[in-house]
Amino acid sequence: MFDLIAFDADDTLWHNEPLYAKAQDKLADLLASYADSDTVIQRLYETEVKNLGYYGYGIKSFTLSMIETAIKLTNGRIPGVEIEKIIGFAQDMLAHHTQLLEHVEETIGVLAQSYPLMIITKGDLLDQEVKLSRSRIGNYFQHIEIVSNKTEAIYANLLTRHKIEPQRFLMVGNSLKSDILPVIALGGHAVYIPYHVTWAHEIIEPQPGEHNGYYELEHIGQLAGLIEELGRG
Amino acid sequence: MFDLIAFDADDTLWHNEPLYAKAQDKLADLLASYADSDTVIQRLYETEVKNLGYYGYGIKSFTLSMIETAIKLTNGRIPGVEIEKIIGFAQDMLAHHTQLLEHVEETIGVLAQSYPLMIITKGDLLDQEVKLSRSRIGNYFQHIEIVSNKTEAIYANLLTRHKIEPQRFLMVGNSLKSDILPVIALGGHAVYIPYHVTWAHEIIEPQPGEHNGYYELEHIGQLAGLIEELGRG
Numbered sequence: 001m002f003d004l005i006a007f008d009a010d011d012t013l014w015h016n017e018p019l020y021a022k023a024q025d026k027l028a029d030l031l032a033s034y035a036d037s038d039t040v041i042q043r044l045y046e047t048e049v050k051n052l053g054y055y056g057y058g059i060k061s062f063t064l065s066m067i068e069t070a071i072k073l074t075n076g077r078i079p080g081v082e083i084e085k086i087i088g089f090a091q092d093m094l095a096h097h098t099q100l101l102e103h104v105e106e107t108i109g110v111l112a113q114s115y116p117l118m119i120i121t122k123g124d125l126l127d128q129e130v131k132l133s134r135s136r137i138g139n140y141f142q143h144i145e146i147v148s149n150k151t152e153a154i155y156a157n158l159l160t161r162h163k164i165e166p167q168r169f170l171m172v173g174n175s176l177k178s179d180i181l182p183v184i185a186l187g188g189h190a191v192y193i194p195y196h197v198t199w200a201h202e203i204i205e206p207q208p209g210e211h212n213g214y215y216e217l218e219h220i221g222q223l224a225g226l227i228e229e230l231g232r233g
Numbered sequence: 234m235f236d237l238i239a240f241d242a243d244d245t246l247w248h249n250e251p252l253y254a255k256a257q258d259k260l261a262d263l264l265a266s267y268a269d270s271d272t273v274i275q276r277l278y279e280t281e282v283k284n285l286g287y288y289g290y291g292i293k294s295f296t297l298s299m300i301e302t303a304i305k306l307t308n309g310r311i312p313g314v315e316i317e318k319i320i321g322f323a324q325d326m327l328a329h330h331t332q333l334l335e336h337v338e339e340t341i342g343v344l345a346q347s348y349p350l351m352i353i354t355k356g357d358l359l360d361q362e363v364k365l366s367r368s369r370i371g372n373y374f375q376h377i378e379i380v381s382n383k384t385e386a387i388y389a390n391l392l393t394r395h396k397i398e399p400q401r402f403l404m405v406g407n408s409l410k411s412d413i414l415p416v417i418a419l420g421g422h423a424v425y426i427p428y429h430v431t432w433a434h435e436i437i438e439p440q441p442g443e444h445n446g447y448y449e450l451e452h453i454g455q456l457a458g459l460i461e462e463l464g465r466g
Contacts, residue, residue, distance in 0.1 A: 056359030060293040071313040081309030094287045126289030126381040148359040
């Protein structure tokens with residue numbers, strides 16, 4: 001049925017968004033005497049989106065955006081000693097151990113017996129490599145692809161490079177925008193497994209009819225069963 | 234003679250180190266009332282090396298290290314408005330157009346007619362992609378490999394993945410530590426083309442005898458000639 005099964009990593013294999021949310025809350029606390037929490041979070045989001053095109057994804061980009069937000073919201077009055085705390089939030093994030101989602105370890109272990117597996121993830125190169133090496137599941141994956149964005153063109157290029165026909169490719173992830181719709185548009189298959197929180201920039205409203213192209217599961221523990229069913233046709 | 238010729242990018246294909254040196258000088262100027270230039274540069278270097286293992290290479294890492302250095306050297310007294318200037322230095326670096334070294338364009342154009350070419354570069358994923366897309370030479374390269382470090386193990390893995398025998402592989406670069414010695418250790422070939430400045434962390438003293446394993450050129454314009462000579466054996 002499939003020549004390759006690929007997985008998004010952040011919030012598909014391991015928890016990620018809560019780390020960002022926690023740092024964001026710490027930033028709001030730090031800036032509480034300058035602005036209310038909603039304002040901090042809104043301004044941080046605007047700064048992140050503005051910077052995305054030249055910083056890209058990941059903790060370092062997020063940190064630079066937190067620092068920029070803190071400076072802007074305080075009209076430059078925030079002292080260095082407070083900015084040092086923001087750098088500390090980042091270092092906590094980087095040091096955090098990788099926490100796998102429930103059912104990931106056994107599901108990946110089972111699928112790896114029958115299919116070549118790949119990770120396709122955005123984010124920072126070193127950061128993602130470190131998370132993978134801490135995850136204990138790295139050896140199940142034949143290929144790790146860390147990309148700067150997940151567009152239809154980037155998936156097409158990646159499949160060509162690996163000599164995989166789109167109709168023999170399955171992508172599994174928690175972002176409709178990044179993991180599901182570009183793969184469906186190429187003629188591939190996709191399984192959408194929502195995570196309980198999604199970064200605002202990744203949220204899109206599914207259009208009527210679009211849902212037909214992909215499968216949706218509640219959790220990754222249901223994936224091996226779905227794939228077996230598909231194989232039986 | 235070779236099944237693949239790979240090039241380092243920063244300071245081998247395009248100028249890079251001068252951008253960092255310029256930002257470093259701007260930081261020293263900014264902090265002139267707190268510390269002399271040598272102290273700023275020394276402390277920045279120490280901070281960068283300390284952070285390398287978890288930030289990795291690239292402009293964002295460098296920027297976070299500049300901010301951390303500024304905070305430490307001022308005992309946290311530096312105001313946000315000054316740190317904003319440091320973020321500005323980074324944004325200037327990111328916006329800078331890619332400036333190819335002399336002879337790069339014609340050399341790469343000639344070699345691409347006879348050999349598959351690859352780029353193997355450290356640094357930040359998005360940043361390197363942007364520099365390549367601005368360089369006008371991107372189309373000459375069949376593969377772009379952006380890696381978190383350049384060790385013997387990483388080269389070995391990369392050659393296995395591309396099914397290239399080390400003795401049929403040639404690497405060209407400006408860092409003995411990252412581009413030359415690990416490739417020689419694997420049984421590959423390497424051409425060392427020093428750049429006029431090298432980041433302190435990349436500098437190593439060649440040991441007696443080691444020089445035998447690789448070729449050294451003054452500039453990349455001599456590369457096609459060397460490869461032709463090697464082919465005539």
